[in-house]
Amino acid sequence: MIITDRVAWAANLAAVIAANYTALTLVLLKTLLAEDESTTLADVIDVANEADYGGYARVTGVTFGTPFFGPDGVVKAAAPLVNVPSNGSAPFELVYGYALVDVGVTTLVGIHNFADPINIAALGDSVAFVPEINLPAPQSAAALTE
Numbered sequence: 001m002i003i004t005d006r007v008a009w010a011a012n013l014a015a016v017i018a019a020n021y022t023a024l025t026l027v028l029l030k031t032l033l034a035e036d037e038s039t040t041l042a043d044v045i046d047v048a049n050e051a052d053y054g055g056y057a058r059v060t061g062v063t064f065g066t067p068f069f070g071p072d073g074v075v076k077a078a079a080p081l082v083n084v085p086s087n088g089s090a091p092f093e094l095v096y097g098y099a100l101v102d103v104g105v106t107t108l109v110g111i112h113n114f115a116d117p118i119n120i121a122a123l124g125d126s127v128a129f130v131p132e133i134n135l136p137a138p139q140s141a142a143a144l145t146e
Helices: 002-020 041-045
Strands: 024-029 059-062 075-078 082-085 093-101 108-120 126-129 132-134
Touching: 002 075, 024 041, 024 108, 041 093, 041 108, 059 082, 108 126
Parallel strands: none
Antiparallel strands: 024 059, 024 093, 075 132, 082 126, 093 108
């Protein structure tokens, strides 16, 4: 029974990831936005909020992989490393986080603020990180621990 629960849970999360977290567009943010439902797509793509440092471009095709338990015990999925370098031209700015939107940039999927902003001040500076999402926990903790 426990094995079945674990397999069903993993299959359900894999289906959730396949349906909702593939081929996303990642938008870098030059302001802090709330990590909750009060932030809208319009907030994310507003010129006052979306990064615009020299060399910046939205990252397309961001896809999340197999679920895992993070060090904090939360179920997560990660995408491959994202690296958005500066070409050394103005404007320079701090990058505070990122948002994930659908490929057509019509739906906000999620938002995350970095622990500390990343300073883009010169040629070679870049915003590099592994995006992660939190996923729903299994119905029973025993399903994953035994």
